[in-house]
Each structure stands twice: as structure tokens, then as C-alpha cells.
Amino acid sequence: MPESNEEKSNFILAIINKDLDEGKNQGRIHTRFPPEPSGYIHIGHAKAILLNYSIARDYKGKFNLRFDDTNPIKEEQEFVDSIIRDIQWLGAEWEDRLFFTSDYFDTKYEFACRLIKAGRAYVCDLSPDEIRAYRGTLTEPGIDSPYRNRSVEDNLDLFSRMKNGEFLDGSKVLRAKIDMASGNLNMRDPVIYRVLHAHHHRTGDKWCIYPMYDFDHPFSDAIEGITHSLCSLEFTDNRPLYDWIVDNALELFPEAVKGRPRQYEFARLNITNTVMSKRKLRRLVEEGFVQGWDDPRMPTIAGLRRRGVTPEAVADFCDRIGVARSTSTVDMALLEHCIREDLNTKAHRIMGVLEPLKVVITNWPEDRVEWLELDNLPGNEDAGRHLAPMAREIYIEEGDFLEDPPKKYHRLSPGKEVRLKGAYIIKCEEVIKDSTGKVVELRCTYDPNTKSGEDSSGKKVRGVIHWVSAEHGLRATVRIYETLFLNENPDDTEEGQDFTDNINPHSLEVLNCIVEPAVEKYDRQSRFQFIRKGYFYQDPKDSSKDNLVYNQIVGLRDSWGKKNK
């Protein structure tokens, strides 16, 4: 029984509970995550990783990380490294069970030979085009290959010569002999080994034949003793083949396998206003729509991490979206909610003015500086306080002043008062504009009797705005992000267009800001809430002590802005 998820309920947990009740697999639970090292992993993979890992954890089972590296021409060490880093960051632990499907190439070769000896696999000389033609179509059955009935001796000989490099790429394949008339195309004598003279990132030049996924994957699961092999829906049609391979392994090569794995499929994750396929993400990177796999706008784990999202928030999100079999698209708002909820209790409050408007407090003495105490985490005494300097010249948010305010506006406007967070109440006395009519400076007066915590004025103002001393504030570049795509479904395009035509031209906005000097005391991994604005994180690549760069992780909810847009 699971320890920590009594309320969780999904069809996979139901299957596991049932299997346990029935005593299957001697009560073992063993899952795995099998990435192909051919790209960066994204939040959709996080769903799969965390699902597999949490099942193992909650049921006191095991979780393997196994790279499915059967196709050397697509795979690289760089991706192995990035995937390991990303999964570690997510918190999934594979302990000492990091495997590569290529670790078992020798065993797999032996298994293939046993299939041949059992008359269940044959070497086929048909060209790729011919194989396709012989396969038939969705509505018509296929035709048997003319090589289907070669003798075991010939097949064994030919297969070993394939291994020895005697044949050109594409000239011969090993096929499972199943059923060319099956309604399921995967069962029409699937190719299980192909000739490929390519350098493998782990086995080097040892092999010039490589197994296909449908042969390799189920056998690897069986070798590792995986009990529940979870994958996404598009593999549903591969399941009969998965079972065929496992059944044969159990029958012909029992000493190589540890059990009888079962495959279960669930819907992959889609999120509104973004894309999740490796191919599309690659295009965004390669065609320069983003600045790399770790661009903070990308749904990759590397992108989320660089943006400042926490692994806890990602895990919570994956927890809340559920696991089911219906194709679905989760609202980006849920991810944002999970991020805010996580950061709300952790991120220290700092004042940062994103779009500065200068304010001169005319009755504040020229060289007076007053250090005011502000809570790091209001409502949490343990988080302590920090000091913010108040001086004659400060900056407030441009958007916190309106010359001609609408009803119910309780920020600053001519003749009106507002409280500076943690400081005094000020009153706008004069508005200074440039030649174009743009407001460039405000002249205000402050009320000395209204100091935060010691207010004896009896004044009640609704508005509280953030501010930063012009002299003491630190200059910083702030990057504000919007979704990468304008449409909820990026693939929803006009005739002749593709998803890149839906890219949001405002997905990145760069602002020159000014933040409280207190941020200097924190280490650079700290996440802050810039009061009334959002959560921010120092860009791990571009930020430095002399050149602060903050990424907005997510904005705060803004019911006022929403109401008035």
C-alpha cells in the first residue's frame, strides 16, 4: 500500500494494488524511465519520471533509469549528461540502477539467435521500400516476404554475417515472423535488427547491427525485472508486440530474464500555449526563436530550472494533473498556480521597481537617510527582517501613478495620498512632464507622523506601493516572460502556416529596474518575491554581481489589472 497518497486514485495505481492483492511478481514493484538520449527532457517527461519514481517510492519498490540507446545516429553523450542532471534535479532517485540498453547488446544478440533457431525470426533481403510495399496498408493485409521461409541454418549464418559487417546498411534486416495479415501493422513481421555501420556513444564500433525499439525495449524490461512498464498512449499498438517479445524471452531465454513485465499506457502531457514535442522544441532552438534548450521560456527541465521554477512546484503540478488515458491539454494557469503556491511560503519579499518613475519628497531633508525594517516573510517571524533605506529621491512604479485615475483606484494621483510600503504616507503635490507630455517626475510631500508601525496620524489610505531609494537602489535587468505562443494550441494555424507563426512576439520583455540593496546579502540561487509584482530569480548564466539579471519566474495574480484591461 502506498504510504503517502491515500487520496490519489488513477488507473495505474488501481492496477498495482490489484497486482499486489493477487500476489503478482512476488509482490515486487519495479518501474523505470527509459529516455532516448537524443534531446533535452521537458515537463512532459517530468510527468512520466515522477509517476514512475513515486510509484517505486510509495510502494517500497525500485526505480531504474535506463537509456534506450539503440539508435547511434541520433544519440549523444551530451544528452545523456543533460538528462541525468535534469532527473537529479527533479529528485527522482535511481540509486545504483543507471543502465543503458546497450549494456545488453550481447544478450540481445543471443536472444535474436534463439528466435531464429525457434523458427520465429528470419533475415530479410527486401529493401526498405519493398518492405513498406509488402507491409500492405491500413485496410489491406501485407504479403509474406519471399525470404520468410529461409532455413534456420541460412538465417543463423546470414545474421552472424550481418553482425560481422559483411553487408551494407539497409541491405538486410532481421524480422520477427508473426503475421503479415494482422490488423495491427506492428505485428506484420516487424524488423527487429537492422544493419547500421555507425559509431555508438558507448559501444563504439563493436556493433554494426542494432536492435529496434520493439525488440529491445520489452527485453530490456524483462532483463531488469521491471514489473510495470509505463509509457505513453502512442505505444498502445505496440503492446501486442511487447508481449510477443516477452513471451518468447520467457520461453526461449528464461535465464536472461527476471520476470514478466506488463506495459501500461497513459496520456502524455500537453500544456496550453506551448509545445512539447522534441521535434518542435528542436526547431525553436535551431531556428533561433529561443536562445537555447535552457531558454527560460522553454518547457524543458533546463528551461524551467533556469527560469527559477522549483522542483517542488513541478512535482506538485505533476501530482495535480492526474494520470489518465484521455488526450488532454492542461491549462498553463495550473502550472503557474503551483509555482506561486510553492514560492509564496519561501520567497523573501523585496521591493523592486520594474518601470521606475522618479519621486522627490520635497519636505525630506536633502541628505537624510532612514533605514526602515521590513519583514522578509510577512506572517513568518522566523524569516526575520531586513533594512531598506529611505531618502529624498526614490523610484516608484510608473504604473502606480495615474494623472486621471478611474473610480476605485487607490494608488497615487495628483493631490492624493498613498503609503510607501514599510515607510511613510506621501502626497502627490506636483507632476512634472517632459516636452512630449510624458510624466517624468513627481513632487511629493511625506507626513512624518505616518511612519510604518508608529503611525499617529489616524490617516487611512487604501493604497500601499513599493519603492526604492534612488541613491541606494541596485540597477538590474529584469526579464519578463509571457507564454511562447499566442494560441492555446500552437498548432491551430491558418492555411499554409505552422506553429512558428503563432509565436508570441512579446514572450520576452527586458526592463531596466532598480531593486533594494538587501538582495546583495542573499546567495544567487535565492528566489524573491518583488512585492506586488512577482517572483524572481537571478539568471544563472547571465547574472553577475556587477550586472544583475533577474528572470521573472511567474507574476503575481493581478485582479485589478485583469478587471481594468
Place this chain on the structure above:
RNA sequence: UGGGGUGUGGCCAAGCGGUAAGGCACGGGACUCUGACUCCCGGAUCCGCAGGUUCGAAUCCUGCCACCCCAGCCA
């Protein structure tokens, strides 16, 4: 005219014959030195549609409809 899969409020998602959980979003209100947070309140007479079985169905049966996946020597 093939095979596989899915349809529960705007978006996810429980439910497995006993009379529609929860979350997000949304709307209303309270609170507030963050218009944030928090806290209340609101909503499917109905579960793709149509029949049927049953005292009783989203849950069983039948027939439709819609959408998704499959014809790589990719995974």
C-alpha cells in the same frame, strides 16, 4: 470497407449499479501596510447521442456520433 484508443462543468480529473469528489480557471463577498496571500459563497437535475436492462445507471447491454493514434531498417 483495417486495427487500437478516448469521450464527466471553461481546463484537468475522481467515480466501477444506489442517486455527480477534488483542483485550476471564472464570478461574488470578507480581510489586507503586497488590489498578493488567506477566508467564505456560487455553479454539471446531469456524465458524447439514442434506445434498452433494472426498484434504481455516469457506471451494465445495443446502436450511433465525434476526436486521437498506427503503414520508420525512429523511439
